[in-house]
Amino acid sequence: MKKIAIVGAGIAGLTAACLLKRRGYDIRVFEQGTNVGGVMRSVREGEYLAEFGPNTILESSPEVSEFFNSLGLENRKVYPENCAKIRYIVCRGKLVALPMSPPAFLKSNLFPPRAKFRLLCEPLIPSRKSRKEETISQFVKRRLGKEILDYAINPFVAGTYAGRPDKLSIEHAFPKLHNLEKEYGSVIRGQIQMKKSGRKPPKIISFPNGLEEFPQAMYKEINPQNVYLNAKVENINFDKSGKVEIETVDQKYQASKIIYAGTAYGLRNIKINKEPLDFPILDKVYYPPVTVLCLGFKRSDIKHSLNGFGFLVPEKEQAFVLGTLFSSSLFNNRAPKDHVLLTVFIGGARQPQHALQTKREVVSSTIYDLNRYLGVTGQPTYTHFTKWEKSIPQYEIGYGDCKKAFAHIEQKYHDLRLIGNYREGVSIIDTIRYAQKVVASI
Ligand SMILES: Cc1cc2nc3c(=O)[nH]c(=O)nc-3n(C[C@H](O)[C@H](O)[C@H](O)COP(=O)(O)OP(=O)(O)OC[C@H]3O[C@@H](n4cnc5c(N)ncnc54)[C@H](O)[C@@H]3O)c2cc1C
Incomplete structure (x- = not known):
């Protein structure tokens, strides 16, 4: 049976481990921390239920829904109360409901009349010809206006990336928004077309004992015996016969493939064939x-x-x-x-x-x-x-070069695959989907 070693027991590593085990591989997961789930942890203390990191999953992919079901989580899902449709933005020191429909937008006092007029003109703005990468701020100011940037997009970027719109790349951080302009010539026109396509809006979910039910379900299926905690991987050695050896402080393990599911900055702390990876650009990925x-x-x-x-x-x-x-x-x-x-x-x-x-x-x-x-x-x-201390990778301007570096590393070491939230999206759903994609290609 082929052995695969997985570094990191966040949701990326656990998803890969679970799917590979189902396909008959002999898997071992190495986690430097004391628990599985990475940033996804929940605790019940008395009658309070606290989340350490993420709070909700936007269930926007049928493949991920099937995966939840296969883990026995179908009947564990909980959905937010109806009031969750109301989201507030602080405006001049007060909470104002974010308008969720065009008529509500026209009535809302969150934006002044000139901002509403500016937004309505968006379909008339020609699409950009230049290929120079833009920040989210530049893109939104150009297409939707400054007030929409300040009172809708700026807080949204803080809520999703804990990020700054003047630093993040629209192409890498919000590819769907970026593509609306490319495909439809306008963000508004694109959104209308997508609405017409009749796709149901994704559901927000959690579980009765918090999101940690998800990594715990995977941990159970993988079998705790196959997961080593307090096991920080420090060295990876590839030999000419196609074997990979991974080393922690106190153990060595041989496999035929390795999946790295840690962080982008953590990659440079691991020595490969006794040398640190020669990709200093990875140190620049800001968390x-x-x-x-x-x-x-x-x-x-x-x-x-x-x-x-x-x-x-x-x-x-x-x-x-x-x-x-x-x-x-x-x-x-x-x-x-x-x-x-x-x-x-x-x-x-x-x-x-x-x-x-x-x-x-x-x-x-x-x-x-x-x-x-x-x-x-x-x-x-x-x-x-x-x-x-290091939360979410920021897909800043120039992130394309980091993506190229990840691809180069995989080309250089054929038996090493890189997964995690630094690859193709920081959300839980994007992280699971990328892990699914990589496993399918093995
Ligand atoms: C505060 C916060 C709130 C968030 N809220 C949401 C939300 O509501 N909805 C949403 O969709 N997303 C949210 N996210 C994003 C999402 O939770 C993460 O992007 C996702 O969980 C990351 O999973 P991962 O497996 O890629 O990484 P991680 O969870 O970081 O897991 C990586 C694991 O690898 C281990 N590791 C690293 N290096 C080594 C090594 N050398 N040896 C052994 N182990 C190693 C680490 O200890 C860690 O356990 C939030 C993130 C944060 C931080």
């Missing part, structure tokens, strides 16, 4: 720090109805936090009776220094923001603090 703060409050200590998904803060509003999910409004059983759970995101590429502050400083500045936006008065009844 900004993000702190995730889950706070419980008595319901009576918050004035806002919390009727919605949560709120995002545009950079112009100069807040401490990037955004907040109304976690107990979204899903049942996330907080005790008469209490609520909020999940707050802090730092990112916009304000990395905020994420690196002490717990006490972060909690205090966060409560200041929650007081002004939601009317929070009391002290938290529950706190869960997670600091990710």
Whole structure:
């Protein structure tokens, strides 16, 4: 039976391991940490349920839905309450609902009349001929106008990438948006066409005990015996007979292939045939720090109805936090009776220094923001603090060269494949889909 070694037990590594095992390969997973799931972790403490990293999956791919079902998760999925359709943006210090339809957009006071007029003119703007890479800011300002950038796209980029639109590449970070202009000549025209195609909008999901149910289901199927925890891979050696040997501090393992499912920057810490990989460009892939703060409050200590998904803060509003999910409004059983759970995101590429502050400083500045936006008065009844010193890879301008470097590495070492959120999209769905694609090609 062919042996395959997998480095990293995040969702990319676990997906690959699970699918390869189903195809009859003898797999071993090496994880440097003490648990599986990577950034996907959940904990129930009393009646609160805290997520350490991601909170929801946008189930937008039938192949991934089938994969969830095959893991026995079909009946475990939970969907957000109806109120989740309301999403707030902070505008001049107040929460304003983001308009979700054209009539709501025309009525909304989130954007001034000139911004609405500018947006409606978008189909008349000729598409760009130059092939020079654009940032998200440049693309959005050119096509949709500055106000849409400041009060819709800027907070959205903070909510998805913890990123900055003036740094990220539209082509690599939001390829679908980029392609609308290329294919239809206009973002609005493209969206109308896509709506006409009758595709159902993807569903947002979680699980009763949080997202960690997903990696745990894979861990069970892989069999914990095949997963080594506290096992940091430091060396990979390829010999001429086509064997690969991987080395951790205290063990060696021989396989015929290796799948690296760690991080882009981590690749340079592994020695291949005794040498560090000669691709210094990988050191430039920026993973900004993000702190995730889950706070419980008595319901009576918050004035806002919390009727919605949560709120995002545009950079112009100069807040401490990037955004907040109304976690107990979204899903049942996330907080005790008469209490609520909020999940707050802090730092990112916009304000990395905020994420690196002490717990006490972060909690205090966060409560200041929650007081002004939601009317929070009391002290938290529950706190869960997670600091990710390196969170999400930023697909910045020039990311195409990093992608070329990944392809070169795979060409140079035929038996090494690279998967993970640094390849073809940072979302959970994109990460799973890329792992599925790579496994199918083996
Ligand atoms: C705070 C936060 C919130 C997010 N929210 C969402 C969300 O709501 N929805 C969404 O779709 N996406 C979200 N994301 C993005 C998504 O969660 C991640 O992109 C995805 O989970 C990454 O999976 P991965 O397997 O590629 O990487 P990781 O989860 O980083 O896993 C990589 C694993 O490899 C291990 N490893 C690395 N090097 C070695 C080595 N040398 N030896 C052994 N092990 C090694 C690491 O310890 C780690 O466990 C969020 C991300 C963060 C950080």
